[in-house]
Amino acid sequence: MSIKRPTVEEVKTAALEIGIHFTESEATTYHKLMQGQLDAFDLVDSMDIQLPEVKYPRHSGIKPSSENNPYNAWAVKTTIQGASDGKLSGKTIAIKDNVCVAGVPMSNGTSILEGYIPDVDATIVQRFLDEGGTILGKSNCEYYCASGGSHTSHNGYVENPTVPGFNAGGSSSGSSALVAAGIVDMATGGDQGGSIRIPASYCGIVGLKPTHGLVPYTGVFAVELTLDHAGPITRTVADNALMLEVMAGADGLDPRQKGAVSQPYSEAVNKGVKGLRVGIVPEGFGTPGAEIEVDERVMEAAKKLEAKGAIIHTISIPLHAVGAAIWTPIFLEGTYDLMMRNNSYGTNMKGLFVEGLMDAQSNWKEKADELSETMKLGMLTGHFTSSRTKGRYYGKAQNLNRLMTADYDRALSEVDVLLMPTTPMAATRLPEKDAGAEEIIARAFEMVGNTAPTCATGHPSISVPVGKTSDDRPIGAMLIAKYHDEMTLFSAAQVLEASYS
Structure with missing residues (x-):
């Protein structure tokens, strides 16, 4: 043509x-x-291009009825059986609906991508199947993944299975709900501001945002190249480590990756924490909207680590206190430029370009009035500031991000892991269906203060449950480590998990 x-x-x-x-x-x-x-x-x-081979048979799946879709967590149900054996043999997996699965519809929580069917498997999907995993479908996610709450998807609210009527967290809302409910063993998540760790915290499960670039993002709907992370969501630390073993490592197609190498993370699970230096970050406690019970439970978690031989310090990271503000121009202007103006791929990068996804995304302006409230606000601000200030604030935020990264690196030269609440509050109630934009926006972004900074810096961090509030809402503690030191995160997280089991 x-x-x-x-x-x-x-x-x-x-x-x-x-x-x-x-x-x-x-x-x-x-x-x-x-x-x-x-x-x-x-x-x-x-000319013809060479796409990765789609190895395993599958059918397009079905959109389940409400009776067969508890918590509204599924976008599409299907069954794709992987290899006859492997690390994930016997494990069931949900794939977040921002990830390409060949032949299975993908909407990324939007009305705009309805009808789009990928012709390739994302690298992580191929790896799951090669290691014997069984994919049971695509999990609902928030509209273009732009919410820390579970109430903005075009497919409807996702309910927290642990606390009915409450927020499951986002944007990996369906993935976390399916794992927390025991419907699947593990699920993929994506994290640009906290979208793996927030729902893990709200649902009382384990969610890891790996080091930036450790897990290939090939075939996943891009949001902002410097913030994009994909990672594992599971019920246990052991399964999280196992899942990361399969996901991690360079694929030669993702420009975010620089020599990323998978490690035997499962070996870290029972190493213990004797002599581990844990730094409590005061700037992560008592933040706006914080619940006293959440802060108290996380401080108690530090004592449990100390009882197992860890050495507890208090270590300040001054720029963490303004980390979400530094992240905001990067997220808003970068997202508008890559995801909307350039159809989630853009230029000045190499890798696998999924042309069908670009074509489907290119029609977004025709349905812009259907965007979620979170997307309307984000795109409006991102467009306004980038067009009126010539990208100056994106650039300055990235310059400040270098300073914030150095602040984290300094702290992590003095301790092995950092500790703070994943979210300042436990799960909040879902907004009413007729809620106004003010409440929808508030419930979408009130919880990102501790999670957003490490999306900008790229440090790995994990949320692990450390108890509940007096009204039974789960509480997550977040551990942060040096680049590519997920092994230490898993060691500390497993000790916490064992302390609360």
């Missing part, structure tokens, strides 16, 4: 869009000159 050739008048119009004022004669000249360059586009269009 040939690329559509412009008319002379369209050349003049396109030139005006980039500030060039052609006369009729100049437009005619440049119209002719463009033809040879556009011939190259035609040649590219006529």
Whole structure:
């Protein structure tokens, strides 16, 4: 199929869009000159590309009825059986609906992508199947993954199975609900501001945001290249370590990765914490909206680590207190540029471009009025600031991010792991269906203060349950480690898990 050739008048119009004022004669000249360059586009269009092989048979699946979809956690149910044996043999897996599974519909929680069916498996999907896992379907997620609450998906609210009527957390809402309810053993999550760790905390399960670039993002709907993380959500620390073993490592296709290597994370699970230096970060406690019980339970978790031989310190990270503010321009302007203006791929990067996904995403403006309240606000702010200030604030935030990263690195040179609440509050009630934009936005972003900073810095962090509030809402503690030191995270997380089992 040939690329559509412009008319002379369209050349003049396109030139005006980039500030060039052609006369009729100049437009005619440049119209002719463009033809040879556009011939190259035609040649590219006529050539075949080599996509990764889709190895395992599957059917497109079904959208389950409400009776067969407890907590509204499934987007699509199907069954894809992997290899006959492997590390994940006997394990059932839910794939967050921002991840490509060939032949199975993918909506990313939106109305905009409805009807899109990927023709490739994401790298992590292929790895699960090669290691014998069984995929049971796609889990619901929030609209374009832009919410820490479970109430913004086009597919409806996702309910917390641990505390009925309450928020399951987001954006990996369906994944966490399915794991917490025991419907699957493990699920994928994505984390640009806390979207693995927030729902894990709210649902009382284990969620890990790995080191940036450790897990390939190939075939996952991109949000912002410097913030994108994919990781495991499980009921136990042991399963989390096992799942990461399969997910991690370079695939040669993701530009976020730089020599990423998987490690035998399962070996860390029973190593204990004797001599481990744990730093309590005061800036992570008593934050806006914090519940006293949450802070108290996390401090008690530190004492449990100390009782098992850890050495407890208090260590300040001053820039953590403003970390969410530093993250905000990066998230809003970067997301608007990559995800919306450039259809989730853009330019200036190598890797696997999923052309069908780009085509499906390119229609978003036609349905912009259907965006969630969180997306409308985020895109409005991101567009306004980036277009009026020439990207200055994105750049300054990234410069400040270097300082915040150094602040974390300094702290982690003095201790082995950092400790703070995952979220300042336990799960909140789901908004009423007719809630206004103010409440919807509040319930979507009130909890990101501790999780967002490490998305910007890229340090690995894990949420592990450390008890409940007096009204039985789960509480998560977050541990943060040096780059590529997930082994230490799993050792400490397992000790905490054992202390509360």
